[in-house]
Amino acid sequence: MRPTAQGGFDALLHALGALVNKDFNPIGKAIALQALRCCMQALPLVLSKPDNLAARTQMQLGAYLAGVAIGICKVDAVHAMCTPLEAVVDMAHAEVLAPVFRVVSRYTVQTHAGVYANTARQLNIAGTGNDYRDALALIERVEELARQANISLYLANLQLTEQQAGQLATQALQSASMSLNPRSLSYEEISSLYLQMVN
Template sequence: MVNSIILPKIMQIGADALNMLPDTLVSLGCCFPCIITDKTMLELGYMAKVETLLIQQNIQFGLFAETMPEPNDTSILAAVEMVKKNHYDCLIALGGGSAIDSAKAIALLASHGGKMSDYKVPYQVDEISLPVVAIPTTAGTGSEATRVTVISDSATDEKMLCMGSGLIPAAAIIDYQFTLSLPSRIAADTGIDALTHAIEAYVSRKANLFSDQQAIAAMKLIAPNLIKVCQEPDNLAAKEEMMLGATLAGIAFSNASVGLVHGMSRPIGVHFHVPHGMSNAMLLPTITEYSLPGAPLKYAECAMHMGLIANIEDETLAHQTLISALKHINKTLEVPTLAEFGVVKSEYEGLLVNMAEQALASGSPNNNPKTPVLNDIIKLYKKVWA
């Protein structure tokens, strides 16, 4: 079986990788970028660093700093018009997954027109759009290395999953120093998101030899460092390994897929405004436990690759250890339940069928090692409530 592996053309990785931005633009044949970011990046001074680098090289640029968390199809329209009007030749996405996902969508619509709903799965986005240079500032989404973007439909509240080779960034600049000032809550949520990517990619029905190697490497980097980066913000070694692990996890799931955790997570995020990584964390132990029968060997291997056990001679023990570890991570990093987050139970229960239908429509649950039907997902939603 042939697996088509898709990666960014250029990846600059390590401390001070940001300094490679001007050279990266030259390598891509670009000279007039528009920066896509949010106000937090301005407040933290990250935008100023990018601006200084460009000014030093006499590179003119535009700026759109209005991206929103959990972006929807209306939040990007002003940027699309701005990019078209000013004829920028590339986009620089600075921020977390929301900024990078927004930039991918902006590049697509500015290049080819239409609306985001035209491009949601099962449509394959293979059109070549404006190049995107992704500069992640969190160690989590892996969007800098994926052929995926998620944009909500403002009319239906559906989180639209868009996939295809046309969404892969042309370049990724992965500088862990951007994560040094990350608040512990965001570090926890994005870190568990990255761990979820690695595990789901490894057990996915679409997993392959290449994606498995990226997922294994990601688990080995993420698992020992996830709690450290939240509790020891000055631990540079842990920050660096976590950042690389998140990117490798992104490569893994982009070339395999995610599964039921992500399928169920997206509706929770859009209906109740739970941050994506946090909603993944709320679901991960329960969904992993449900999915174990579908890939018992691979889940046992996850425990081993995460450094929880020395071998997989006892699969049952490996499974128990894995689930216990996922619960321990949530407890240690103070991941709330939906009830503790403040989701009103009656509203939640009233949306169970709708959310389950949206989860299935995303396609992700079909890649889960144990494939659920609608009623299974409803039961799992009920189980994770508290």
């Protein structure tokens, strides 16, 4: 189940990152939305009923479409900040992604809730009309899926100095996806977000 859970959660964040980022390719965005719809519907099903072939088919389709979408649009700061961190922890990709998502997405929607809110409405996850509230509903749904997939939203037993956080930030800024994050993040902000993840 671990490959299913973690691969599924990774695919979901590929789809979401490609959908909300600042890339403007309309084909990529349409594919990303369909990928996210498939992943969010199928992931809980493949976790609760691993033998459900229809759910697994939908999960595979979602993962494939998410891959196509990131090939067109790239992703966002969640993946950009995940990669440097993976080099210093002995954890699987999805296990690093989830804590990064918890911190970075909540920071991003403080100023750029609209695109997350629109996504939440398109997927019928929220519809209060309040961008920040609807964006948070989407984030909380993704976090709930992480819990169902048995993926922690916290990095346990990791400590970072300010200098180490700065080194990670320097590496994260080299990712092509970093500049596409809905909220532009400076070196100082990225360093601070890394420190928030471990404290």
